[in-house]
Amino acid sequence: xxxLSRKSEQSVLVGDDIVITVLAIDGxxxxxxxxxxxxxxxxxxxxxxxxxxxxNEAASALSPTRLHSVAAAxxxxxxxxxxxxx
Amino acid sequence: xxxxxxxxxxxxxxxAIYFPDGLVGCPDWQRFVQVVDTDEDLPVSVxxxxxxxxxQLLVTDPSLIDPAYSAPLTAADLAFLECTEDDQPVTxxxxxxxPDGSISANLVGPLVVNPGTRRGRQIVLxxxxxxxxxxxxxxxESVA
Numbered sequence: 001x002x003x004l005s006r007k008s009e010q011s012v013l014v015g016d017d018i019v020i021t022v023l024a025i026d027g028x029x030x031x032x033x034x035x036x037x038x039x040x041x042x043x044x045x046x047x048x049x050x051x052x053x054x055x056n057e058a059a060s061a062l063s064p065t066r067l068h069s070v071a072a073a074x075x076x077x078x079x080x081x082x083x084x085x086x
Numbered sequence: 087x088x089x090x091x092x093x094x095x096x097x098x099x100x101x102a103i104y105f106p107d108g109l110v111g112c113p114d115w116q117r118f119v120q121v122v123d124t125d126e127d128l129p130v131s132v133x134x135x136x137x138x139x140x141x142q143l144l145v146t147d148p149s150l151i152d153p154a155y156s157a158p159l160t161a162a163d164l165a166f167l168e169c170t171e172d173d174q175p176v177t178x179x180x181x182x183x184x185p186d187g188s189i190s191a192n193l194v195g196p197l198v199v200n201p202g203t204r205r206g207r208q209i210v211l212x213x214x215x216x217x218x219x220x221x222x223x224x225x226x227e228s229v230a
Contacts, residue, residue: 039165044212047212050194051210055111055208059143
Protein backbone atom coordinates (compact mmCIF):
# COMPACT_ATOMS: atom_id res chain seq x y z
CA UNK A 1 0.00 0.00 0.00
CA UNK A 2 1.23 3.41 -0.92
CA UNK A 3 1.12 5.71 2.06
CA LEU A 4 1.11 9.46 1.54
CA SER A 5 0.97 12.19 4.10
CA ARG A 6 -1.29 15.11 3.16
CA LYS A 7 -2.34 18.29 4.86
CA SER A 8 -5.66 20.02 4.60
CA GLU A 9 -6.36 21.27 1.07
CA GLN A 10 -3.64 19.10 -0.43
CA SER A 11 -4.54 16.55 -3.07
CA VAL A 12 -3.62 13.21 -4.51
CA LEU A 13 -3.94 12.41 -8.18
CA VAL A 14 -4.98 8.88 -9.13
CA GLY A 15 -4.42 8.15 -12.79
CA ASP A 16 -5.04 11.07 -15.10
CA ASP A 17 -8.43 12.17 -14.01
CA ILE A 18 -9.14 11.34 -10.39
CA VAL A 19 -8.29 13.95 -7.78
CA ILE A 20 -8.78 13.30 -4.09
CA THR A 21 -8.48 16.38 -1.93
CA VAL A 22 -8.35 16.61 1.84
CA LEU A 23 -10.90 19.34 2.46
CA ALA A 24 -10.89 19.43 6.23
CA ILE A 25 -9.59 17.56 9.22
CA ASP A 26 -11.57 17.64 12.42
CA GLY A 27 -10.43 15.31 15.16
CA UNK A 28 -10.75 11.76 13.84
CA UNK A 29 -12.82 12.88 10.87
CA UNK A 30 -11.34 13.68 7.49
CA UNK A 31 -13.46 15.30 4.84
CA UNK A 32 -12.42 14.26 1.35
CA UNK A 33 -13.38 15.79 -1.96
CA UNK A 34 -13.25 13.42 -4.90
CA UNK A 35 -13.26 14.51 -8.49
CA UNK A 36 -13.67 11.60 -10.85
CA UNK A 37 -15.23 10.89 -14.23
CA UNK A 38 -18.92 10.06 -14.02
CA UNK A 39 -18.35 6.45 -14.99
CA UNK A 40 -16.07 5.86 -12.02
CA UNK A 41 -17.93 4.46 -9.04
CA UNK A 42 -16.91 6.03 -5.76
CA UNK A 43 -18.25 4.27 -2.68
CA UNK A 44 -17.68 4.28 1.02
CA UNK A 45 -16.00 0.96 1.52
CA UNK A 46 -18.54 -0.22 4.09
CA UNK A 47 -21.36 0.22 1.56
CA UNK A 48 -19.49 -2.07 -0.82
CA UNK A 49 -19.06 -4.58 2.01
CA UNK A 50 -22.75 -4.39 2.92
CA UNK A 51 -23.80 -5.11 -0.64
CA UNK A 52 -21.29 -7.95 -0.90
CA UNK A 53 -22.58 -9.37 2.36
CA UNK A 54 -26.19 -9.04 1.15
CA UNK A 55 -25.22 -10.88 -2.03
CA ASN A 56 -23.72 -13.73 -0.08
CA GLU A 57 -26.72 -13.92 2.22
CA ALA A 58 -29.11 -13.90 -0.72
CA ALA A 59 -27.15 -16.70 -2.36
CA SER A 60 -27.02 -18.89 0.69
CA ALA A 61 -30.31 -18.15 2.39
CA LEU A 62 -32.56 -19.49 -0.32
CA SER A 63 -33.66 -23.01 0.10
CA PRO A 64 -35.42 -23.76 -3.17
CA THR A 65 -38.30 -25.33 -1.28
CA ARG A 66 -38.97 -21.92 0.17
CA LEU A 67 -39.69 -20.30 -3.15
CA HIS A 68 -43.42 -20.61 -2.92
CA SER A 69 -43.61 -19.71 0.76
CA VAL A 70 -41.52 -16.63 0.14
CA ALA A 71 -43.76 -15.76 -2.76
CA ALA A 72 -46.80 -16.21 -0.55
CA ALA A 73 -45.34 -14.06 2.22
CA UNK A 74 -44.42 -11.39 -0.27
CA UNK A 75 -47.81 -11.51 -1.90
CA UNK A 76 -49.46 -11.26 1.50
CA UNK A 77 -47.48 -8.12 2.10
CA UNK A 78 -48.20 -6.66 -1.30
CA UNK A 79 -51.93 -7.24 -1.26
CA UNK A 80 -53.02 -7.60 2.37
CA UNK A 81 -56.63 -8.07 1.24
CA UNK A 82 -55.66 -11.51 0.03
CA UNK A 83 -54.92 -12.47 3.61
CA UNK A 84 -58.49 -12.38 4.76
CA UNK A 85 -60.48 -15.42 3.74
CA UNK A 86 -63.49 -14.48 1.70
CA UNK B 87 -31.20 -29.57 -5.41
CA UNK B 88 -32.12 -27.40 -8.29
CA UNK B 89 -34.83 -24.81 -8.22
CA UNK B 90 -36.04 -26.03 -11.56
CA UNK B 91 -36.91 -29.33 -9.94
CA UNK B 92 -39.08 -27.51 -7.42
CA UNK B 93 -41.27 -25.80 -9.94
CA UNK B 94 -43.96 -27.91 -11.43
CA UNK B 95 -43.55 -26.37 -14.82
CA UNK B 96 -40.57 -24.20 -15.03
CA UNK B 97 -39.20 -22.44 -17.95
CA UNK B 98 -35.71 -21.24 -18.50
CA UNK B 99 -35.60 -17.93 -20.18
CA UNK B 100 -34.27 -18.22 -23.68
CA UNK B 101 -30.73 -17.15 -22.89
CA ALA B 102 -28.42 -16.58 -19.99
CA ILE B 103 -28.10 -13.14 -18.48
CA TYR B 104 -24.51 -11.99 -18.51
CA PHE B 105 -23.08 -9.81 -15.76
CA PRO B 106 -19.64 -9.01 -17.21
CA ASP B 107 -18.36 -7.70 -13.87
CA GLY B 108 -20.15 -10.29 -11.78
CA LEU B 109 -21.88 -8.95 -8.70
CA VAL B 110 -20.43 -6.63 -6.10
CA GLY B 111 -17.78 -8.54 -4.18
CA CYS B 112 -18.63 -11.66 -6.17
CA PRO B 113 -16.89 -11.12 -9.50
CA ASP B 114 -17.25 -14.76 -10.53
CA TRP B 115 -21.04 -14.70 -10.57
CA GLN B 116 -21.36 -13.68 -14.18
CA ARG B 117 -23.85 -15.87 -15.96
CA PHE B 118 -27.35 -16.56 -14.69
CA VAL B 119 -30.53 -18.01 -15.98
CA GLN B 120 -33.79 -16.64 -14.69
CA VAL B 121 -36.10 -19.38 -13.57
CA VAL B 122 -39.76 -18.54 -13.34
CA ASP B 123 -42.76 -20.62 -12.44
CA THR B 124 -45.00 -20.75 -15.47
CA ASP B 125 -47.87 -22.36 -13.58
CA GLU B 126 -48.35 -19.51 -11.22
CA ASP B 127 -47.67 -15.83 -11.53
CA LEU B 128 -45.30 -15.54 -8.60
CA PRO B 129 -43.93 -12.17 -7.51
CA VAL B 130 -40.49 -13.79 -7.25
CA SER B 131 -38.15 -15.60 -9.57
CA VAL B 132 -34.76 -17.17 -9.17
CA UNK B 133 -31.50 -16.24 -10.79
CA UNK B 134 -29.55 -19.44 -10.97
CA UNK B 135 -25.81 -19.09 -11.47
CA UNK B 136 -24.30 -21.04 -14.32
CA UNK B 137 -20.86 -20.45 -12.85
CA UNK B 138 -21.63 -21.78 -9.38
CA UNK B 139 -24.71 -24.01 -9.15
CA UNK B 140 -24.91 -23.41 -5.40
CA UNK B 141 -25.69 -19.76 -6.06
CA GLN B 142 -29.40 -19.17 -6.47
CA LEU B 143 -30.65 -15.69 -5.95
CA LEU B 144 -34.26 -15.07 -5.13
CA VAL B 145 -35.24 -11.84 -6.83
CA THR B 146 -38.27 -9.61 -7.06
CA ASP B 147 -39.36 -6.32 -8.49
CA PRO B 148 -38.26 -3.71 -5.91
CA SER B 149 -41.26 -1.54 -6.72
CA LEU B 150 -43.39 -4.25 -5.09
CA ILE B 151 -41.51 -3.55 -1.87
CA ASP B 152 -41.29 0.22 -2.19
CA PRO B 153 -43.68 1.67 -4.77
CA ALA B 154 -41.56 4.81 -4.94
CA TYR B 155 -38.35 2.86 -5.50
CA SER B 156 -36.03 4.34 -8.05
CA ALA B 157 -32.64 3.16 -9.21
CA PRO B 158 -31.43 5.78 -11.64
CA LEU B 159 -28.98 4.54 -14.23
CA THR B 160 -26.01 6.63 -15.26
CA ALA B 161 -24.93 7.05 -18.85
CA ALA B 162 -22.11 4.66 -18.01
CA ASP B 163 -24.61 2.06 -16.78
CA LEU B 164 -26.65 2.39 -19.96
CA ALA B 165 -23.51 2.01 -22.05
CA PHE B 166 -22.44 -0.99 -19.99
CA LEU B 167 -25.81 -2.64 -20.60
CA GLU B 168 -25.56 -1.68 -24.28
CA CYS B 169 -28.94 -0.04 -24.12
CA THR B 170 -30.39 1.45 -27.24
CA GLU B 171 -33.34 3.81 -27.19
CA ASP B 172 -35.74 0.91 -27.47
CA ASP B 173 -34.30 -1.02 -24.56
CA GLN B 174 -36.07 -0.76 -21.24
CA PRO B 175 -33.80 -2.09 -18.49
CA VAL B 176 -35.44 -4.21 -15.82
CA THR B 177 -34.60 -3.68 -12.15
CA UNK B 178 -34.58 -6.58 -9.72
CA UNK B 179 -33.58 -6.84 -6.10
CA UNK B 180 -32.38 -9.87 -4.19
CA UNK B 181 -34.19 -11.30 -1.19
CA UNK B 182 -32.67 -13.04 1.78
CA UNK B 183 -34.37 -15.32 4.24
CA UNK B 184 -32.96 -15.25 7.77
CA PRO B 185 -33.04 -18.38 9.95
CA ASP B 186 -36.03 -16.95 11.82
CA GLY B 187 -37.96 -16.74 8.57
CA SER B 188 -37.78 -13.00 8.16
CA ILE B 189 -37.35 -11.93 4.57
CA SER B 190 -35.36 -8.87 3.66
CA ALA B 191 -34.58 -7.14 0.41
CA ASN B 192 -31.36 -5.53 -0.70
CA LEU B 193 -32.53 -2.21 -2.06
CA VAL B 194 -29.05 -0.68 -2.09
CA GLY B 195 -27.63 -3.03 -4.71
CA PRO B 196 -30.30 -3.69 -7.33
CA LEU B 197 -29.59 -5.80 -10.39
CA VAL B 198 -30.38 -4.06 -13.63
CA VAL B 199 -30.77 -6.15 -16.74
CA ASN B 200 -31.25 -5.12 -20.33
CA PRO B 201 -33.64 -7.73 -21.74
CA GLY B 202 -32.55 -6.73 -25.23
CA THR B 203 -28.88 -7.57 -24.85
CA ARG B 204 -29.30 -9.79 -21.76
CA ARG B 205 -26.49 -7.91 -20.10
CA GLY B 206 -26.74 -7.07 -16.44
CA ARG B 207 -25.01 -5.08 -13.78
CA GLN B 208 -25.39 -4.64 -10.06
CA ILE B 209 -25.46 -0.98 -9.27
CA VAL B 210 -25.02 0.53 -5.83
CA LEU B 211 -27.25 3.32 -4.60
CA UNK B 212 -25.02 4.94 -2.04
CA UNK B 213 -27.14 7.95 -1.25
CA UNK B 214 -28.49 6.46 1.96
CA UNK B 215 -32.12 6.23 0.85
CA UNK B 216 -32.26 2.46 1.08
CA UNK B 217 -31.16 -0.48 3.18
CA UNK B 218 -29.37 -3.67 2.16
CA UNK B 219 -31.68 -5.44 4.62
CA UNK B 220 -35.06 -3.86 4.13
CA UNK B 221 -37.57 -5.98 6.08
CA UNK B 222 -40.19 -7.33 3.70
CA UNK B 223 -42.23 -10.04 5.39
CA UNK B 224 -41.90 -13.09 7.56
CA UNK B 225 -42.42 -16.61 6.28
CA UNK B 226 -45.78 -17.94 7.28
CA GLU B 227 -47.08 -14.79 8.91
CA SER B 228 -48.59 -13.12 5.91
CA VAL B 229 -50.04 -16.21 4.38
CA ALA B 230 -53.78 -16.62 4.52
